[in-house]
Amino acid sequence: MPSFRQNICLLFLLFPIMSGCSLLLLHPSRESFTNARIRAADPRDVFFPSSDGVILHAWFLKAKEPKGTVLVFHGNAQNITSHANGVLWLVEEGFNVFLVDYRGYGISSGHASLSGIHQDGLAALDVALSLPGVDPTRIAVLGQSIGGSVAVYVAATSSHRDKIKLLVLDSSIYSYRSIAKEKLSEHVLTWMFQYPISLLFGEDYSPSTWIDKVEADVVLVSDLNDHVVPPDNSTKLFAKIRSPKETWITNQAGHTTSFTNDQMQKRLSSRLSKCLASPAKKM
DSSP, X not given: OOOXXXXXXXXXXXXXXXXXXXXXXOEEOOOOOOOHHHHHTOOEEEEEEOTTSOEEEEEEEOOSSOSEEEEEEOOSEEOHHHHGGGTHHHHHTTEEEEEEEOTTSTTOOSOOOHXXXXXXXXXXXXXXXXXXXXXXXXXXXXXXXXXXXXXXXHHHHOXXXXXXXXXXXXXXXXXXXXXXXXXXTTSHHHHTTHHHHHTTSOSTTOHHHHGGGOOSEEEEXXXXXXXXXXXXXXXXXXXXXXXXXXXXXXXXXXXXXXXXXXXXXXXXXXHHHHHHHSOOOOO
C-alpha cells in the first residue's frame, strides 16, 4: 500500500493534470525544425489575430497551378516547421496549403489550451478564404491527430462552414474524455485515477460532439498500427457522421503515417481534385 509520502508525491505529479487538463494533451514547441526541403517550398509567413486578439502564425505554401486549397491543422506536438514535411506533397500535387500554428506553438503568441486551439481554427478558416490566390469555392480541411478535433469543430461551427467541401481526418481522436482516460490507464502512477481525472475533460470541443453537424464530405483515415490514437476512434466517429463519408484504413508504421505512402497520397489527391472541382454545397 502506498505510503503517505508516496501519495503526496503522486499528488504533485498529478497536479498539473488536474489544474490544467491541456497539459496532458498539448505539447507545443518553440523550436524551429526547418530544413532545406521546406525552404525550397518558399513558405509565405502569415500573421493574423484569433478571436481574442492572440496573434497566430501560419505558412501559406502556394502551388504553381492550384486545383484548390487545403487548410491543415497539425497534431499536438512541435509546430508547423516540423509538420510541414508531411504535407509538402500536397503542394507538389497541385494544392495550396495553409498550415497553421495554434497559440503557444512555434512563433504564435499566447499559451496553448484546448479551448484556445479550437478558436484559433475558426480564425484560420476566415483568413484562408481571403488569401491572394485562393479560390474560396475550392477549400478542403485536413486535421491530423488532435488537429482532427479542431477540423471537426471548424467544419461544424464556422460561419463559413459551407465553403468546406471535403473534411479529411487523419488519426483523429473520438473525444477528449475518452483519450484522456486511455492515456491515464497506460501508466502505473495514473491508472487508478483514470476515471476521476478523465471526468475533468469536458466534451465541448470533442469530435464526438460535433461530427454529426458537419455538412462537408468526410474521409476518415486510420492505421492499424496506431497505438497513440487507436483506429477504433475513427470507427466510432464514422458511425456518427451524417454527411457522405468514407473510411480509409492503412497498415503502415502507426500514428499519422498513412500519407507517407505514395498510393495514399495519390488517392487523396484524386479525391481532392474530384471534390474541389464540383459546385459548392448550399447550406
